[in-house]
Amino acid sequence: MTEIQAVVFDIGNVLIEWQPENFYDRTVGKARRKAFFADTNIHTHHAQIDAGASLPGMIESLIPRYPEYEPELRMWNDNWNDLAAPAIPHTVRLLNALADKGTTLFTLTNFGHDNFPLSQAVYPFLKRFDREYVSGRLKMIKPDPAIYAHVEKDSGIRPEALLFADDRPENIDAAAARGWQTHLFKEPQAWADRLVAEGLLSVEEAK
Known part of the structure; x- marks a missing residue:
């Protein structure tokens, strides 16, 4: 893998x-x-x-x-x-645990350019990403293949080395079609288990 x-x-x-x-x-x-x-x-x-x-x-x-x-x-x-509230506590803990370990983190989100900073002001964890791919800034929206291609080109990371979690099947399918590793998000524990299985977090870190 x-x-x-x-x-x-x-x-x-x-x-x-x-x-x-x-x-x-x-x-x-x-x-x-x-x-x-x-x-x-x-x-x-x-x-x-x-x-x-x-x-x-x-x-x-x-x-x-x-x-x-x-x-x-x-x-x-x-x-x-x-x-746009409230935060989902377990997923936030997972994000912070990954960030604390130095894992490279991106967000790829359908979000407006006006309101994303408003959410960041209230939720500091939204500032922990190494790169922010915000649809309203890019004027591209998931599941358009162009936005995934932009992430690949901008980051210089091969598709198969990206692990992407999203709650919408069409967004996951578009990423998988490009070769990304994907996780269809339904609830935090399954995402925690995936991060543990990938060796990115320990069981304790993923709680």
């Missing part, structure tokens, strides 16, 4: 929960949240942020189209760190 030269983390639902419905359920109620998400198709619009658009700019452009949801739309920007 090829020795792993870098471990690559996705962020949403791997290191930080990305279930914005939970925030809206708490703040405006489930019925209002369902109407807001259905009527504005907010997740589709948010994909533009991951692809490089401005988050505040997108919100301002949507308010005239959906004036009845202006408060909810503003929350998407103003309450970002309530939407």
